[in-house]
Amino acid sequence: MNILIISDDLTGATDSAAGFLSRGISPRISLVFDLKRNNQAAVEVTDLDVREKQADQATQSIRHVLIAKNLEENNPQRTLFLKIDSTLRGHVRAYVETLISTTPENLS
Secondary structure, eight states: OOEEEEESSHHHHHHHHHHHHTTTOOOEEEEGGGTTSOOOOSEEEEEOOOTTSOHHHHHHHHHHHHHHTTTTSOOTTOEEEEEOOTTOOSOHHHHHHHHHHHOOTTBO
């Protein structure tokens, strides 16, 4: 299993991680400032902390994560999820457009 979940806030990141914990999988939750750290976790959840920022700042952070995690290249071994707030807070359209324009076919 090689899963990366991107969330726009810490609550969304921890909510996403909880589902894996209940199945005995220990996800790693990271903050945007430690993305270069080598990670061997089967599931990595990244909090971008961008919900309250401008859309251009949010999309720049998403691109940064994708580049740091080498997702701009076709990596069929990794599954990428974007955690969207249940009440659609944040820059949902900008997030999705950035993922589509930055990632190849391995977009989930």
